[in-house]
Amino acid sequence: MKFISWNVNGFRALQRKMDVFAWLQETGADAFCIQETKLHQDQVQFDTPGYFQYWNDAVRKGYSGTAIVTKNEPLNVTYGMGIEEHDQEGRLITLEYENYFLITVYTPNAKRDLTRLGYRLEWGAAFTKYIKGLDQIKPVIFCGDLNVAHQEIDLTYPKNNNGNSGFTQQERDDFTTLLDNGFVDSYRSLYPEQTGAYSWWSFQFNARQRNIGWRIDYFVTSERLKRKIVDARILRDVIGSDHCPVELELSEYYGRHAGR
Template identity: 50%
Template sequence: MPKRAKKNEEATGDTEKQSETGPEKKRGKAAKEPEAPILYEDPPDKLVSVEGKAANLKITSWNVDGLRAWVKKNGLEWVRKEDPDVFCIQETKCAEKALPAEIKDMPEYPHKYWACSEDKEGYSGVAMLCKVKPLNVSYGIGKEEHDKEGRVITAEFPSYFLVTAYVPNASRGLVRLGYRQTWDVDFRAYLKDLDQRKPLILCGDLNVSHQEIDLKNPKGNKKNAGFTPEEREGFSALLAEGFVDSFRHLYPEQQYAYTFWTYMMNSRSKNVGWRLDYFVLSRTLLSALCDSKIRGTAMGSDHCPVTLLLAL
């Protein structure tokens, strides 16, 4: 989502007032101590599928909120430790000609693919870094009104498609909600077509918290971008086509598991967040699913990375 639209109180719902630290003057009582935040702890990785097969594919996705700044914050060091087979990036905000040398020269990922905004410098952008060369790579979803913003890369591998996406935000005041609804319909049709050919993995910043459990303040955000009924219904419609939210499939009742925190109001330290980053799978891949992770301690962006483990 466009950051200037997303990183504000209205768009993120970070409307909790800071707790007073001084005495309550009216009643002469000591102020109530603020409650300690409940943080999500990523459990140990599950490395075996329900069929007993060992994980052999690791994919990581991260909205880096500006690739050049993220590199300076040592984001690549974390990626090297995580060591995914494919690393998908959203919101690069960087034209291919301006890519940092550090990421262009990564020998671990000899096959690198970039999609950038055609009209706006420093806006949107996605990338995919692969250890193994895909059979085919395409950009966009075949509709100019969407593709000019550099939001989708699709890689075809022998047994699956991998799509990384940076879904457009409805923006402050919901001025792009109508466009977002059009996107949802067109993107869903694109994914359905791929799924008819071979199983699909979709990852990225999908710019929606699907259920109330997926954000800290659901009641105050029903009219804000990322949690409107229209956006949530769009995600529900995608799942109804035979796709699965891998994290919720494995952890249906897990609370406080977020992937985005606004920079304001110390939201990350208080865990006032949203789950906006996903791995969505074709239902036929569930037998291969080992784990879907939220790496909440990884720093360098206002989002944290998410990682998928499959046994294919």
């Protein structure tokens, strides 16, 4: 089973740069999880024969938004966390399958001046509670732009960015708390000491070409799926956004026989 996640920084803008469906087919991914669509579904034409589409749009047009395109029809689809305060920006979609939940998530940004840090932490606590509840039912796979570099190894200049949005101690602790509740950062579980592994780069100063970046896009799984992780990849060479896609591959045995 292969999953891909990508903050596309505007889905219509991405469509102008590439044939998204042709690329998806080439990847062989079972599901494509998207963040920051920046549209309402009726504003886009995106044909994906043989795949199912699910979109969660923000109330505000041109802002936030998530989507999942999947080969396999889920048993159930849930939009948001069921908390009105947190469900206005289209940041979460949960697909339920027989043996697991698949979630795309776009975590709120604390903003450069940290004016939204308080809300960001409230959202994070609610999200941890949400996925912990799901994990008690069946394993969880969630992915997306979590808007935090967890460790110093996850960005080029940790000392210079200490206390900045995305690298405050509070945001990092929030992610630590999430992992401590029975979840695994798939990439770091396989590559704990890999440096230069980033998924977002500023558009300024040739940052991407110089690989001056941050790893803020993740695949996280329930702890009990750790041994099923075949690989976790950062697809740096895929261009189209200020983020690049990230990928998770789980053993086929899990996909077909999990829970037996």
